[in-house]
Amino acid sequence: MSSFSELKARLLKPTPLLIILLIAAVAVARLLNLTTLDTMTIFMYFIAIAASLNLIMGFTGYVSFGHCVFLGIGAYIYALMVYYVPWANALQKTGGLGIIAVALIAAVIAALVAAAVGLAVLRLRGAFFAIATIGLDFAVLYIVMGTVPFINPEQFYGAQVILPSRCLVSKTSTFTAMFITMALVLATNYLVRKSRFGMGLVAINEDEDAAEVMGVPTAKYKTLAFTLSAFFTALAGAVFYLNGGGVSPEAFDLAHTVDMIVMIVIGGLGTVSGPIVGGIVYYWLYDTLLVHYPGVNLIILGIIVGLIILFAPEGVVGILRRYEFKGVKLREVLE
Amino acid sequence: MGLATFVISIVHGLLWGVVLGAVSAGLTLIWGVMKVVNVAHGEVALLGSYLIVGLYCALGLSPYIALIIALASGLAVGIAMYWGMLHKLVGKVEVMTLRVEMSTLLIMFAFSVAITNSYYYFIGSEPKGLGLWHFGPKSNINIGYLVIRTNSILACILAVALVAVLHLLLAKTTLGKAIRAVMQDAQAASLVGINPVKIKMQTTMISIAVTMLSGFLILLHETSIIPGTAALYTPLSFVIVVLGGLGNIMGSFVGGLIIGLVYGLSKAVIASVFNPLASAPLALSIAFIILVLTLLFKPEGLFGR
Numbered sequence: 006m007s008s009f010s011e012l013k014a015r016l017l018k019p020t021p022l023l024i025i026l027l028i029a030a031v032a033v034a035r036l037l038n039l040t041t042l043d044t045m046t047i048f049m050y051f052i053a054i055a056a057s058l059n060l061i062m063g064f065t066g067y068v069s070f071g072h073c074v075f076l077g078i079g080a081y082i083y084a085l086m087v088y089y090v091p092w093a094n095a096l097q098k099t100g101g102l103g104i105i106a107v108a109l110i111a112a113v114i115a116a117l118v119a120a121a122v123g124l125a126v127l128r129l130r131g132a133f134f135a136i137a138t139i140g141l142d143f144a145v146l147y148i149v150m151g152t153v154p155f156i157n158p159e160q161f162y163g164a165q166v167i168l169p170s171r172c173l174v175s176k177t178s179t180f181t182a183m184f185i186t187m188a189l190v191l192a193t194n195y196l197v198r199k200s201r202f203g204m205g206l207v208a209i210n211e212d213e214d215a216a217e218v219m220g221v222p223t224a225k226y227k228t229l230a231f232t233l234s235a236f237f238t239a240l241a242g243a244v245f246y247l248n249g250g251g252v253s254p255e256a257f258d259l260a261h262t263v264d265m266i267v268m269i270v271i272g273g274l275g276t277v278s279g280p281i282v283g284g285i286v287y288y289w290l291y292d293t294l295l296v297h298y299p300g301v302n303l304i305i306l307g308i309i310v311g312l313i314i315l316f317a318p319e320g321v322v323g324i325l326r327r328y329e330f331k332g333v334k335l336r337e338v339l340e
Numbered sequence: 341m342g343l344a345t346f347v348i349s350i351v352h353g354l355l356w357g358v359v360l361g362a363v364s365a366g367l368t369l370i371w372g373v374m375k376v377v378n379v380a381h382g383e384v385a386l387l388g389s390y391l392i393v394g395l396y397c398a399l400g401l402s403p404y405i406a407l408i409i410a411l412a413s414g415l416a417v418g419i420a421m422y423w424g425m426l427h428k429l430v431g432k433v434e435v436m437t438l439r440v441e442m443s444t445l446l447i448m449f450a451f452s453v454a455i456t457n458s459y460y461y462f463i464g465s466e467p468k469g470l471g472l473w474h475f476g477p478k479s480n481i482n483i484g485y486l487v488i489r490t491n492s493i494l495a496c497i498l499a500v501a502l503v504a505v506l507h508l509l510l511a512k513t514t515l516g517k518a519i520r521a522v523m524q525d526a527q528a529a530s531l532v533g534i535n536p537v538k539i540k541m542q543t544t545m546i547s548i549a550v551t552m553l554s555g556f557l558i559l560l561h562e563t564s565i566i567p568g569t570a571a572l573y574t575p576l577s578f579v580i581v582v583l584g585g586l587g588n589i590m591g592s593f594v595g596g597l598i599i600g601l602v603y604g605l606s607k608a609v610i611a612s613v614f615n616p617l618a619s620a621p622l623a624l625s626i627a628f629i630i631l632v633l634t635l636l637f638k639p640e641g642l643f644g645r
Binding site for chain 2: 066068070125126128129130131132133135136137139140141143144145146147148150151152154155259263266267270300301303304306307308310311314315318
């Protein structure tokens with residue numbers, strides 16, 4: 006019985022509670038048909054990619070500007086797979102779990118790429134790492150633009166893979182798949198943060214050399230975090246572009262990295278609840294600004310992020326952590 | 341691939357390379373001296389281009405006069421950027437930590453998001469250019485099978501002049517010496533009476549002004565610009581600055597030449613062995629592979645000690 010009460014005590018803390026509430030809220034919204042499926046899928050996609058990037062950028066402090074490369078790789082592999090491989094297409098037609106099964110293949114390939122690249126570029130620190138990821142993104146983008154059109158010149162004009170109706174799935178299935186993706190990445194975030202591995206990552210963020218001396222296998226941990234992060238980014242990207250009905254080189258656009266970085270900066274770097282809070286705030290901002298100020302929305306977002314970096318670098322969660330609530334220091338309960 | 345194609349691709353590659361080298365000069369300065377990675381570099385350059393186009397089209401000013409106005413406003417924008425964004429993060433910092441470096445990276449990134457979307461919103465995505473304006477009496481020069489636009493030649497001349505002036509400024513003047521001192525060790529520099537805050541502000545001013553001037557070169561070389569032009573020049577500037585070594589003006593100029601040449605030649609080779617339509621993107625991907633390889637194997641740059 007003690008393990009049950011222990012589990013209860015653990016899950017009732019704000020961060021796991023936030024994860025559970027979010028998942029429940031999306032499920033209820035779906036059951037009651039509160040908004041359109043598309044809205045919810047995009048909302049969950051935002052949280053999923055933010056939480057994916059958080060695994061490397063939030064915990065270790067390595068700013069990866071080129072994470073959209075994994076988004077693009079996942080989306081392209083998925084689209085090409087269902088286009089050319091009959092069983093993959095049949096599998097994705099079976100529903101949300103089928104989509105996840107196919108997307109897992111794409112995500113594993115992206116993760117392998119990330120592991121190979123990570124082993125090399127994670128030796129770099131600070132800005133050099135960030136610039137290397139940008140270079141990687143552009144290298145892959147231009148390779149895709151230079152090769153994909155020639156796989157099938159009539160179908161893939163301008164490197165666009167537009168899925169024909171035989172490859173499309175229902176919006177309900179993509180919703181389910183995105184729901185699973187989001188739940189998986191949030192759970193992973195929480196488990197990583199609580200584990201020895203997560204402690205190691207935070208130690209790397211504090212002082213990498215000191216962590217190395219204290220016996221943290223920094224190279225191994227960084228590569229693992231980078232690979233995990235790429236894996237979930239690719240998973241979310243594959244499902245997102247399937248939902249959109251095809252993929253174009255736009256998938257490699259740094260704008261996706263903007264989304265991810267903006268969300269975790271707003272929410273609070275290095276916290277599990279950060280990407281969730283950031284995702285909700287960002288989606289709300291994105292939605293209202295897009296409706297009321299189309300065109301200016303991204304200008305305003307850029308300014309907001311700039312102000313946050315200057316005046317509140319810890320983000321929303323970071324600010325909350327400074328306060329006490331009914332004698333409980335929020336710092337201790339907000340991961 | 342015939343000899344003619346070979347010569348043409350070398351000449352055009354070098355013409356672009358010179359422009360790229362000059363465009364990267366401002367970035368290598370601010371990155372090398374202040375460790376501020378200006379992710380909005382291409383966007384700042386386009387600010388200069390748009391200013392010159394605006395003055396030429398709306399007021400009918402000669403581009404040469406517009407260039408001087410661009411220089412003056414570049415200095416002003418530099419001051420504004422320093423006090424508005426950078427001072428709080430790097431002004432008093434003598435030894436850059438990883439965290440400060442990331443903050444500067446993120447703030448420049450936020451700036452680039454805001455400014456790119458401002459271009460889309462206020463100027464629009466249709467191409468803007470100087471129209472039929474050209475340098476010299478004719479718009480093209482023919483040398484055998486080579487056709488070169490005179491504007492490209494002007495871009496080349498101005499690029500070399502810009503880099504030379506910047507190099508002399510850093511190498512010969514007192515200000516240049518102070519800037520190099522701060523680049524090497526801000527703490528030691530302040531011990532000998534140099535005010536690092538002042539030098540950092542002046543570095544930002546020079547860097548932004550030079551970058552805005554180089555926007556004119558982009559304009560001359562590309563004939564017309566769209567907001568998306570920055571999305572090519574920003575990452576290419578990173579390639580060149582890393583290749584040349586941070587803070588090394590001549591290094592980045594040579595880096596620009598190398599990238600221009602590699603781009604021109606690989607484009608011609610890919611066009612002849614694979615497909616002309618695939619040549620431009622694949623040639624660009626080679627430039628970015630060079631960036632990653634340089635960072636991995638020679639992060640101090642080709643000319644680093």
